[in-house]
Amino acid sequence: MGKQTNPPVCEIECVHADKVDELRPVVSALGGVGEFVTNLADDTRFKVLYALSQSELCVCDVAAVVGVTSAAASYHLRLLYRTGLVDYRRDGRLVYYRLADEALRPVLEAIRTYLSR
């Protein structure tokens, strides 16, 4: 028989190995993308970030703007805080969240621009 039905698909670089060799380091340098991109990934989280890029907001307001429960908003805000994308300050009973890094703004704007293309 010797019927190799399914070889490992393609083990070597098929076409220009030069291009591959050139791009591979660049792309793997993007390694840390993970946390950041993953956070942008989610619909709700992107909306939260975009809202915060427009104005500092408390959890309830974020929930109202985005259209989820406060618990859900809190869940996402905590996630974003843990990955350093947002920061907060406490004022009495209220907790106000804001973008942690101004560098985020152009990214959000670039995406919004693309979306309204």
Place this chain on the structure above:
Amino acid sequence: MGKQTNPPVCEIECVHADKVDELRPVVSALGGVGEFVTNLADDTRFKVLYALSQSELCVCDVAAVVGVTSAAASYHLRLLYRTGLVDYRRDGRLVYYRLADEALRPVLEAIRTYLSR
């Protein structure tokens, strides 16, 4: 009884209703974000897109650059094709993928800039 342990958390806009009323329509106008952001979301898919923004590549090359099997690369490329982010051309046995929309490039660049901040 009568112990309301867990009311729906916060049913009304707690703070500035004006801000909320202002932002809500803007944010829900982002509604269609879904497909696009979700596609950017994934680590692998972002790398694929970034690689394609640098050069047209066949599936095997994408796989080699990004570091996944050809089947996995094909899976992501098909996904990206179905949402209109990439396009392809066939040349003999090889299938070359490329960005479908130049408007994507600034978005990818904005993210990369942020990442190398």
Place this chain on the structure above:
DNA sequence: CAAATACTCAAGCGTCTGCTTGAGTGTATG
């Protein structure tokens, strides 16, 4: 100090999704 409020936390659920696997398609080659 007790009650109310704004939020956080941890556990759990249902769902989604990235990747594998094995088969199938289209193209080139001997």
Place this chain on the structure above:
DNA sequence: CATACACTCAAGCAGACGCTTGAGTATTTG
């Protein structure tokens, strides 16, 4: 025409993830 190759497809699985729920914390208020 048979074989090899590059890629696609569909099914399936394991792990991840969004959101809910109910309890817990910090702060204000009567």
